[in-house]
Amino acid sequence: MGRIVVDVMLKPEILDPQGQAVRGALPRLGFEDFTDVRQGKRFVLSVDGPVTDDHLAQAREAAQTLLSNPVIEDVVDVHELTHDEPEQAPITGATGSSGGAA
Amino acid sequence: MGRIVVDVMLKPEILDPQGQAVRGALPRLGFEDFTDVRQGKRFVLSVDGPVTDDHLAQAREAAQTLLSNPVIEDVVDVHELTHDEPEQAPITGATGSSGGAA
Amino acid sequence: MSALDTVTHAEQTPETDQPWADLGLKADEYERIREILGRRPTSAELAMYSVMWSEHCSYKSSKVHLRRFGELPDETPLGKTLAGIGENAGVIDIGQGWAVTFKVESHNHPSYVEPYQGAATGVGGIVRDIMAMGARPIAVMDPLRFGAIDHPDTARVLPGVVKGIGGYGNCLGLPNIGGEIVFDDCYQGNPLVNALCVGTLRHEDLHLAKASGVGNKVILFGAKTGGDGIGGVSVLASETFDEGGPTKRPAVQVGDPFAEKVLIECCLELYAAGVVDGIQDLGGAGLSCATSELASAGEGGMQVELDRVPLRDSTLRAEEILMSESQERMMAVVAPGQVEDFMTITDRWDVEATVLGEVTDSGRLVITWHGETIVDVPPRSVAHDGPVYERPFARPDWLDALQADTTDSLTRPEPTQMGQVLLDLLASPNLCDRSWVTDQYDRYVLGNTAAAMPADAGMVRVDEETGLGVAVSTDCNGRFGRLDPYAGAQLALAESYRNVATSGALPLAVTDCLNFGSPEDPAVMWQFERAVAGLVDGCRDLGIPVTGGNVSFYNQTGETAIHPTPVVGVLGVIDDVAKGVSAGFAAAGQPVLVLGETRDELDGGEWAHALHGHLGGVPPRVDLAAEKALAEVFVAAVRAGVLTSAHDLSDGGLAIALAESVLRHGVGASVDLAPLLQRDGIDAVTALLSESTARAVVTVRDEDALATLAGLAQEHGVPMARVGVTGGERLRVTDVLDLPVEQLREAHAGTLRRHFA
Amino acid sequence: MRIGVVTFPGSLDDHDARRAVDLCGGESVALWHRDADLRGVDAVVIPGGFSYGDYLRAGAISRFAPVMTEVIRAAAGGMPVLGICNGFQILCESHLLPGAMIQNDHRTFICRDQRLRVESTATAWTSQFEQGEEITIVLKNQDGQFVADEPTLDRLEGEGRVAFRYLGENPNGSYRDIAGITDERGTVVGLMPHPEHCVETGFGPSLDGRRFFTSVIERVVSA
């Protein structure tokens, strides 16, 4: 089974209520360094068998027509989920060091 | 300005009504190949100056405590947003070929 | 046990060790299962018995007491009930061929673990109970209790719970017509999230949960089954949380209100098409509960192929499928000739439906997995013949000291201080404006809401032609319950009854949600026994039955239990909702009257609680005859159309009732309490703060209306005092207080927003 | 005068919209999302609710229903269409109206009796109001914040296509307090508040919702 990730973010000029709320909460929890937060959507699409170019093309089209609304959102990335990405192999507990590009 | 991406997905065993709804709509639009869809959240955190290890550590902690709900969600990735990633350099229009890992 | 544990295998391996203790069963319970089956249970059977014999599903600690509700006649003031305790929800006749069903349930523990989903699935569950009676759900309510308003954990729990109730209920298209929000330290580690749903049906549409008719098909429809809340029933609802709990997090259920909305419409179409013989919702204990309850309520047995259940997660084992609490599922019993029509309707709504098996005359519930029998049990033994405990109970020894510590020890305010006291009370957590919460709920959807928050009772129209409708209120003051659980339960009943009557409806029936601490504590068990006795005696006096409800035990942190909190919901009927009266002075120049007698009763009240942190003494005297007389006056006065507003007196007494009445439409009032003080022999401060029962403040249009009301009051023996007149932009009480309405509003408005927005 | 009311899975106020049409002198006709058929109606109401649970984005999935293809075609031919709340969101997702709706700025659902100012009476659904009139209509939504880019907003203002504006405290952060807009012709109108909840005494804060329906009925009857 192959998987494709589609990332969608609100356009920079659109206010993001959810991101703002997170932005406001971070310092209250002692995280002082983050100057801005934006919240978007991440879709993981599964296909049977390996991901083909055709699947990726379909995913890109779906991203433009259904998964995002071009009036307010940008599709910022469409890519195959490869094995070294930690998808569903969560970073848990204290160490956290298994996470992405540390 | 540096940026850090935090990806959060519902735990695999948790029902994802949003993903289900998208899953149901895709075939109606002619996208027949996708066997499953999960919808998660993508946060982009900004910091002043370059991203440091300390920033990443903070982001990981924030991901566990604020950005995700550990009862139902997993933090699946925390990484620095590097320049060759197309964040806010949207894939637009018909060509679509500028997208991620095609 | 890696191989499939079939019945044959179980017979051959009697000595196999089984994890009955981990599943919450006691040694003697496990022995009983072996006796019933004449062998050891299979792992699937063990799963079924363990969830169905849990406290939550079997009522094993409460059963002996709940039986007392059966002593009450199956009759409302309008006639025999159509379905009573034991069904998914009670059904009562409201005339003109219409019936209503209503029930309140708890989702306390799940909402503490995961406030949003816990509360959301609480609403989802009670709505499916109502649907299972063949009814269309028409409204929801949400009695809630939290710890201290300024505790950090309340800031975690309350917004999530409110968002979850709104998120689910709003998306279902059910108006939220009322509820409660109470703050008290005793709920800090045990918030109470109760949810009530009301539904309507025509008499002929009543569906009972039973599987009858040999050869009829058993159909599971709705959402796919996943790993949600497996063991949730037994773990979540039946065990005390350990300190520092979050490590042992059970799987939580996630709700999909959209799926439930579609399920509602689909069910109603199925009922209308006459293709459903029996119906059951899937709630706690999932398929274990639905199959065993349906089968044992019918006359025969049932055969189910478990591997046909549509799964969200293909790795689930048979035991897990039987225990899963995946939401938004229903089970129907359908005649073979109607299966096709059934499927046409489910297809139309894109609802997945699968025939799992059929009704048999074997007297056994038989479940197979890939052709092998993994369950073969008498269904009644699972669903109804669970253990029954006679838990010891004893009046706690701390009670005498508590009752001796009355409010006489507190300094009552001087009359001139009452203005400030009123402002402080209006801003206090339990009396402040609720709209920051209630504005998050849709109260208009369906277009039949005649009264919602703020109102003494929510009221909805049932029949658009005639205006026939129902009013519902839920109430409980847990502090009164702590001081005297018998009286506390009766006071909850009295307040709810009064709220319904005040709106102009005739009270008909009761549903209750009994929230208590651990039944293993004899003091808690005593509180429980007293509360049930209070309710039974109270309902008998008022002439209304208890038609259904729910028990929630183990609301306790360490040794400390919550206050006994028997939430009582009363439902009433009104011929035409257009005639209902609402709280709030409507126009200037109208006489203001107080109905009922005021005594010096401040113990356990809001003044002592909010301004002094005091709890002690004995609660206000219960006088159900007076409540009944007051209700009769209201029903008659509303029929006669003489009232322009009515508001019952409860938390915060007359002071708060007057303030709320002027705040509603910004119409002030000038009040002189002298006639009341002389008659009842009390002083003004006591009159304003006392929480004596069986009272209300009303206005009438003019002197003629006043004369009619006076006649009714006299006829029913209800004391009435004329205390003032509406008008102006201030609330004045002669020699006591004089405040602009705007100042009252400022005090009242900001509290919840300040803490939670 | 037949007015169609569309039902999607998850529509909530469809029954109320039909009741409102009938109470105001029209004949309501139920339209089903799966049918590519408008059953010969003279106008269409897309009612409120959470179609498809509002998952993905409010209105995003409904936009692709067969009935919407017909609604879009009929709207292009000048048929009056009113989108209420979720219906407004669907019209935006269908590009029959510009802009989009995002989550309320305070991130909570809000239900309140909302004051509005009528900014345009030059539409099929507002002709019986007075220009500048202040009315009260029930508002209830989670994703009610109307957003669009500056040029679009300027164009809407310049062409007099802002139909309603919120009065008092902005309930959801909508840009320029916009509560409702219309297309170039004035036949397609989107409105966040719910006029169908303001048509009956005793069941809503006003009767101001009636004139939406009587406006369109008068227009079609006199056409």
Ligand SMILES: Nc1ncnc2c1ncn2[C@@H]1O[C@H](COP(=O)(O)OP(=O)(O)O)[C@@H](O)[C@H]1O
């Ligand atoms: N959690 C809630 N959900 C819905 N409505 C609520 C809730 N809490 C309070 N309300 C409503 O707010 C109003 C005031 O509540 P309250 O003062 O407790 O009423 P009463 O004292 O008459 O029982 C009532 O209409 C009540 O139904």
Ligand SMILES: [Mg+2]
């Ligand atoms: Mg009341």
